[in-house]
Amino acid sequence: MKLTLENVLLPLTDFALETNAVIEAGVTGIFGPSGAGKTSLLDLVAGLRHPKSARIELDGRLLTDTAAGFSEPARRRKIGYVPQDLALFPHLSVRGNLQYGYRPEKSGNTLFSFAHVCQILEIEALVDRAVTDLSGGEKQRVALARALLASPRLLLLDEPLAKLDRPLKARILPYLRRIRDEFRLPMLYVSHEPEEVAALCDEVLLIERGRFVARGRPGDVLANSTADIKG
Secondary structure (H helix, E strand, O other): EEEHHHHHHEOOOOOOEEEEEOOOOOEEEEEOOOOOOOOHHHHHHHHOOOEEEEEEEOOEEEEEEEHOOOOOOHOOOEEEOOOOOOHHHHHHHHHHHHOOOHHHHHHHHHHHHHHHHHHHHEEEEEOOOHHOOOOOOHHHHHHHHHHOOOOOOEEEOOOOOOOHHHHHHHHHHHHHHHHHHHHHEEEEEEEEEHHHHHHHHHHEEEEOOEEEEEOOOHHHHHHHOOOOOOO
């Protein structure tokens, strides 16, 4: 995977997201305090926000080029996104949520088959239940499964464990590692929790007020980051 972020400029409330970076690690942590611009960065990659300027490419495929007036629609980017609120449809069953955007006849990728994804995330017993009847951890696994069933080229995870208590986080992290190892799917993992980043990521980019200020192996970046990075 090669994600190129060039001349990115997105004005935010108190500062601007400004960055140039080439990301090639398997799982890259976007680490920093709340309000640093992490979610905004994922939104730009996913095509959910429009920058003042940017050229964004994924594996040589152009996603955004403001100079040329081009922005590929989010639905065509083949990017899976699990937002903080999970965005599950409460009026649909688990099966209905999972089948949203699932087009096996178009992808031709058996790795992301319905049965295989459900097996990996251990949600076979949940598919006929209502989303409103699920626990927090079950909802998290369903949201991950729905993103995978779109056969993405890149998976964006925006603080996926933020609303879970510590025991539940410990139960969900192995599923994230299983996704990483089973599907070999590149990920951008947003967090301000160093334990999560250290457990999952191959590389970390530290972001503060819209700019990357450090980059490297998780242990090195986390050890040198400010003590009060959480917030």
